[in-house]
Amino acid sequence: MNITVTINGEEHSHDVEPRISLAQYLRETLDLTGTHIGCDTSGCGACTVTVDGAAAKACTLLAVQVDGCEVTTIEGMAQNGQMHPIQEAFKENHGLQCGFCTPGMVMTAVDILKNNPNPSEEEIRHGLEGNFCRCTGYHNIVKSIQHAAEKING
Amino acid sequence: MxxxxxxxxxxxxxxxxxxxxxxxxxxxxxxxxxxxxxxxxxxxxxxxxxxxxISGISGMDTISEDDDEIVVGANCTHSAIASSELVNSQLNILAQTAKCIGDIQVRNRGTIGGSLAHADPASDYPATILACDAKIEVEGKSGKRTIDATDFFLGIFTTALTEDELITAIRFPKVVNGSYHKFFQSASRFAVVGVAAVKEGDSVKVGVTGVSGTPYRATAVENAYDGTSSAASHAVDDVDVMSDHFAGEEYRSHLAKVMVKKALEA
Amino acid sequence: METFIGKPIKRREDARFLKGAGKYTDDIKLPKMTQAAFVRSPYAHAKINSIDTSEAEKADGVVAVYTAKDGCGEYGVPCGWQVDFKNGDTMREPKHPLLASNKIRHLGEAVAIVVAETLEQARDAVELVVVDYEDLPAVTCPKKAMEAGAPKVHDEWDDNAAFDWCIGNDRAEVEAALASAHHVTEMVYRNQRLAPNAIEPRSYIADYDVNGDKWTLYTSTQNPHLIRLLLCAFVLGIPEHKVRVVSYDVGGGFGSKVYHYTEEALLTWISKEIGRPVKWTSDRSEAFLTDAHGRDHHVKSKMGFDKDGKIVAHLTDEFCAMGAYLSTFAPAVPTYLHGTLFQGVYTTPLIHLNVTAPFTHTVCVDAYRGAGRPEATYLLERIISKAAKEMDMDPAEIRFKNFITPFNGTTEPGYQTQVALQYDSGNYEGVLKRGLEMLGYEDFRKEQEEARKNGKLLGVGISTYIEGCGIAPSAVVGSLGARAGLFEVGHVRVQPTGKVQVLTGSHSHGQGHETVFAQFVADKLGIPMDDIQIEHGDTDQVAFGMGTYGSRSLAVGGSAIVKSVEKVLEKGAKIAAHKLEAAEGDLEYAEGKWTVKGTDKSISFGDVSLTAYVPHDYPEGLEPGLDFSSFYDPTNFTYPFGTHIAVVEVCPDTGKVDLQRFVACDDVGNVMNPMIVDGQIHGGVVQGIGQALLEEVVYDEGGQMISGSYMDYAMPRADDVPSIETDRTVTPCPHNPLGVKGAGEAGAIGSTPAVVSAVVDALAHLGVADIQMPLTPQRVWKAMQN
The missing domain is CATH 3.30.43.10 (Uridine Diphospho-n-acetylenolpyruvylglucosamine Reductase, domain 2)
Known part of the structure; x- marks a missing residue:
């Protein structure tokens, strides 16, 4: 089945099997391997991307479901070689260790901050409930998102 | 996979x-x-x-007011419901329920129609649908029909939908005094017990999910309701209570009473 | 000049991870690569009557289907540690086959592998393999596995024991001391089975190059060199010099990626068979069923006290599951990594631990974050807290009474324990004092008393742990049954321009080696961090290595690098002396240059480097080049310690535990990068909290796993835990050049008993003395009812 998807601002058209997930499509067809597959059943959040601006788990979306949509992956966050303030904040605050859950955390943070530019610690923790991190204990991820909010709000 | x-x-x-x-x-x-x-x-x-x-069907993802009712399209996502001003002001209990489902990413994609049709015994909406006396609008080859909430859930993953029917909308009465209370399963974050209560005058309507294979109206609680929370002790009267390694029958029954009590006190 | 040691330098590896440019094994695509999928047993114990692969072989895109009958059946993965029976009998070591041939011994054991052009085709064809199983009764509990009549995991032996073992003082002496003790506290419980759950699933690609007659194995491992050694010398018998093992970025390990897994060997074998690369990436269901699990000890323990609360004796018996086969380090975990920590931080004069390690119809158990030490700490810290309650003492007071007095290991000797080890340096009362201060312990007790009057259930739990890490002196572990050395290799390659490449046998999978190692090398050489590159994870680049586990990277791997840096400076000084026309003894090295003392005559590191490679004007008899490799074998383990304190509130209606505060004061020796140490502690603490409150692998009686997905296996999510309050004391390690001890496991070791003791403390007035982990709301509520 042919689909056309705008990914990180660039339009892509491919013929895909209906059973291919968006995560597989990104990783295998487009070589956008920053979207990671941790559980493949929407439990861990490592595959989070945004679809039309809203965070979604790419393992539990079929590629055919996003036909005509705008998808942003972790690779689309930096602009003109400059990391997004959320990415910067993760680096500044040691919000990552092994890096595997990180793309999903960053993309979820996009959604958290879009709907709530000044979240409390509790709101951030609640917002991250769909994303597992096994390395950081979440402490510095929460700090990173708080810091990113401050940066974005200037 | x-x-x-x-x-x-x-x-x-x-x-x-x-x-x-x-x-x-x-x-x-x-x-x-x-x-x-x-x-x-x-x-x-x-x-x-x-x-x-069915995500591309137009008009199925809207939330509208129809006299005393709020009509929620089956394709409305949990996050659309949770953030809808109309729902928050006229049917707050449904917004409370939607906010408890899954996580941000799941709420952005999962829909109320999909959830109801799937009829997971630990899903959240059924409690609220029941307590609100909502009506499920469905359409099939023999036309449209409306199914009362109490007739909709037939068992684990089983509903009154026939093979050729789909849910198009859910019609709720406006609710002034309602609340949803959930005890989360620690892994899946589904409901071990979810209780919705809608109070009207001296009476209450209580919907319970997670406790039994089929979500139910706790009529024993409703009948015994005296304005206090003492009726909560009837939460699992005549109910076949489920058991798993997170909550055996005894604990789940106890939790049902605790959550009903909370709902009655809210 | 800018120095780096001790500063919170931001990580250099972050940019690639944050941009989605990390290179994990599953991200790699090779030309002509095939995809593999496994046929796995739905039974825990079964006889295989027949396997029919004919339909699968005919399916679309299938390249090959293999069972144990197809040539790979002769191979098995080895165990790396031998623990013999107490009576001298040899450890029972069954063959751990790459594919099961006639018997299934655990749920998810591989029976056949399908190789196809695409993953979809491989998965579809798996369903076409028909296996006729005869289901047999299973035993999953290590205690039940030793009961008479228990189903046997391996038919060749009389019972399920893999080995038994003991350590410490004479049992009769310990029993006598307990019999005459003023007070004896007992505990019987299970340190439950856990699934490590690195978020990156295991992934392997094997690529046999027929023209070069060379294999490359890309693998998500914590120790590529060890995998190469085992694969070549102990499994497939292929020449080690023709095998390259590559482990680029690895998405968390926590022990579970230390071991040599059957899939690595099988793929390597298949790649030569088909003459094409083959990839397999575990899915999460397979990870639950096949990644080595952690813990699973059944414990019965007694600790005796005198009337002042001083410990007089400690006796423990344990049944510790091995699983169906012996995983790489499995026998070491409940023995040498466990019993040797039974001294804890206390002066206990008499200790005896007896361990029986049976096979069970479950996946293998091996080291998981802390490996044997969390189990030891849990026991000691819980039983002491329980004793304090029984003897009406404060849990802090009983600890202060029993602490080993502070010693620095240099002017004061190390502390000789009753269980073989000698601690390097420690100040245990120091961390407890600081921990109590951080918490505001006295005030909390008042608050707790007030809260109780209002029906609120508040509790505090204390844990003062020690762990042995930085493993380990090869001679010591060799005498204890290890079949490998535990040194590390550090190679410092100075280039002609004075830029430095450091190659380490340690492996980073989140620990930040690329940053931390560069920090101390920069300081030692007096050059900018930007001039230093850290490389790891490729056996063709790094001469050898023993990998990363047991919090050993900095203490052992870092020390090896320091040795090489010292060799560089030693040789550099000879070149500098020649160039400066001075005696070597008259030179001093600082800020990246050699200076003739008392003059302004100097030569920079860069100029010396260039001279080493352009040796036109050069010391006579000295070899050109500035390139050194060193093996560092430590003289002792390192012994980090600390105090963890948890504050909880328990919901009286539901039993749900709300973890309100977590205070950690750790002493990991000298600190290279406090930001990274804090991060390691945070992560470890939350894993330990996970064990206390949430995590448990549950097998039912028949050996089916009922916690095999994220719908059923609960792990800490962001809103399950609070921010962690951290602080440190610093007691340097006296026996390694950096004075470091290790921080990777500390969090997971100290935190678990603190949380459980806090919950028990909250419910103590209701008569609750102990609760089985994980402290699910249901368990806590039931404890309150009794």
Whole structure:
């Protein structure tokens, strides 16, 4: 089945099997391997991307479901070689260790901050409930998102 | 994880969806948000041969006011419901419920129609649907019909929908005094127990999910309600209580009473 | 000049991870690569009557299907540690086959592998393999596995024991001391089975190059060199010099990626068979069923006290599951990594631990974050807290009474324990004092008393742990049954331009080696961090290595690098002396240059480097080049310690535990990068909290796993835990050049008993003395009812 998807601002058209997930499509067809597959059943959040601006788990979306949509992956966050303030904040605050859950955390943070530019610690923790991190204990991820909010709000 | 092979069609109208359902019978499944269906397909626990994607049907993702009722389109996502001003002001209990479901990403994709049709015994909406006396609007080859909440849930993953029907909308009365209370399962974050209570004057309507294979109206509680929370002790009267390693029958029964008590006190 | 040691330098590896440019094994695509999927047993114990692969072989895109009958059946993965029976009998070591041939011994054991052009085709064909199983009764509990009549995991032996073992003082002496003790506290419980759950699933690609007659194995491992050694010398018998093992970025390990897994060997074998690369990436269901699990000890323990609360004796018997086969380090975990920590931080004069390690019809158990030490700490810290309650003492007071007095290991000797080890340096009362201060312990007790009057259930739990890490002196572990050395290799390659490449046998999978190692090398060489590159994870680049586990990277791997840096400076000084026309003894090295003392005559590191490679004007008899490799074998383990304190509130209606505060004061020796140490502690603490409150692998009686997905296996999510309050004391390690001890496991070791003791403390007035982990709401509520 042919689909056309705008990914990180660039339009892509491919013929895909209906059973291919968006995560597989990104990783295998487009070589956008920053979207990671941790559980493949929407439990861990490592595959989070945004679809039309809203965070979604790419393992539990079929590629055919996003036909005509705008998808942003972790690779689309930096602009003109400059990391997004959320990415910067993760680096500044040691919000990552092994890096595997990180793309999903960053993309979820996009959604958290879009709907709530000044979240409390509790709101951030609640917002991250769909994303597992096994390395950081979440402490510095929460700090990173708080810091990113401050940066974005200037 | 890869699902078994299937065909996919994105339909543009309810009638097209019904035609496809009719054509493919039990080999077809409706794809709404897909957040229950796709994981099951990946684990090859579910293997439909045809997926009918209804997300493109126009008009099914709106929330509107119709006199004393709020009509929620079946394709409304949990996050659309949770953030709807109309729902928050006129049907707050539904916003409370939607906010408890899954996580941000799941709420962005999962839909109320999909959740109800899937009828997971630990899902959240059924409690609220029951307590509100909502009506489920469905459409099939023999036309439209409305199913009362109390007639809709028949068992674990089983509803009153026939093979060729899909949910188009859920019609709620406006609710002034209602609340939803959930005890989360620590892994899945589904409801071990979810209790919705709607108070009207001296009476209360209580919907319970997670406790039994079929969500239920706690009529024993409603009948015993005296304005206090003492009726909570009847939460599982005549109910076949489920048991798993997170909550055995005894504990789940106790939790049901605790959560009903909270709901009655709210 | 800018120095780096001790500063919170931001990580250099972050940019690639944050941009989605990390290179994990599953991200790699090779030309002509095939995809593999496994046929796995749905039974825990079964006889295989037949396997029919004919339909699968005919399926679309299938390249090959293999069962144990197809040539790979002769191979098995080895165990790396031998622990013999107490009576001298040899450890029972069954063959751990790459594919099961006639018997299934655990749920998910591989029976056949399908190789196809695409993953979809491989998965589809797996369903076409028909296996006729005869289901047999299973035993999953290590205690039940030793009961008479228990189903046997391996038919060749009389019972399920893999070995038994003991350590410490004479049992009769310990029993006598307990019999005459003023007070004896007992505990019987299970340190439950856990699934490590690195978020990156295991992934392997094997690529046999027929023209070069060379294999490359890309693998998500914590120790590529060890995998190469085992694969070549102990499994497939292929020449080690023709095998390259590559482990680029690895998405968390926590022990579970230390071991040599059957899939690595099988793929390597298949790649030559088909003459094409083959990839397999575990899915999460397979990870639950096949990644080595952690813990699973059944414990019965007694600790005796005198009337002042001083410990007089400690006796423990344990049944510790091995699983169906012996995983790489499995026998070491409940023995040498466990019993040797039974001294804890206390002066206990008499200790005896007896361990029986049976096979069970479950996946293998091996080291998981802390490996044997969390189990030891849990026991000691819980039983002491329980004793304090029984003897009506404060849990802090009983600890202060029993602490080993502070010693620095240099002017004061190390502390000789009753269980073989000698601690390097420690100040245990120091961390407890600081921990109590951080918490505001006295005030909390008042608050707790007030809260109780209002029906609120508040509790505090204390844990003062020690762990042995930086493993380990090869001679010591060799005498204890290890079949490998535990040194590390550090190679410093100075380039002609004075830029430095450091190659380490340690492996980073989140620990930040690329940053931390560069920090101390920069300081030692007096050059900018930007001039230093850290490389790891490729056996063709790094001469050898023993990998990363047991919090050993900095203490052992870092020390090896320091040795090489010292060799560089030693040789550099000879070149500098020649160039400066001075005696070597008259030179001093600082800020990246050699200076003739008392003059302004100097030569920079860069100029010396260039001279080393352009040796036109050069010391006579000295070899050109500035390139040194060193093996560092430590003289002792390192012994980090600390105090963890948890504050909880328990919901009286539901039993749900709300973890309100977590205070950690750790002493990991000298600190290279406090930001990274804090991060390691945070992560470890939350894993330990996970064990206390949430995590448990549950097998039913028949050996089916009922916690095999994220719908059923609960792990800490962001809103399950609070921010962690951290602080440190610093007691340097006296026996390694950096004075470091290790921080990777500390969090997971100290935190678990603190949380459980806090919950028990909250419910103590209701008569609750102990609760089985994980402290699910249901368990806590039931404890309150009794």
């Amino acid at each position: 890869i699902p078994a092979k299937f065909d996919y069609i994105k339909v543009g109208s309810v009638s097209e969806a019904i035609n496809m359902l009719e054509k493919h019978g039990d080999e077809a499944k409706i794809l709404a948000g897909g957040h229950s269906l796709i994981p099951a397909m990946k684990l090859r626990l579910s293997r439909p041969e045809m997926l009918i994607d």
